[in-house]
Amino acid sequence: MSERKITTEEQYQRALEWLVKKAQEIEHPLLDEQKRxxxxxxxxxxxxxxxxxxxxxxxxxxxxxx
Numbered sequence: 001m002s003e004r005k006i007t008t009e010e011q012y013q014r015a016l017e018w019l020v021k022k023a024q025e026i027e028h029p030l031l032d033e034q035k036r037x038x039x040x041x042x043x044x045x046x047x048x049x050x051x052x053x054x055x056x057x058x059x060x061x062x063x064x065x066x
Contacts, residue, residue: 006053
């Protein structure tokens with residue numbers, strides 16, 4: 001997967017919406033196992049990018065407050 005980064009609040013919000021939608025798809029009982037695994041890899045990747053963005057935003061706020 002190409003290295004991408006969330007850099008704006010809008011991208012962050014879209015990523016959260018994507019995660020909610022894909023979580024529902026992952027839980028669907030008729031989704032075949034191969035597609036579930038592929039989707040889980042993408043889901044985990046986007047989750048990590050969301051967490052990175054939140055950590056960076058938190059660090060920026062901490063620096064601004066000091």
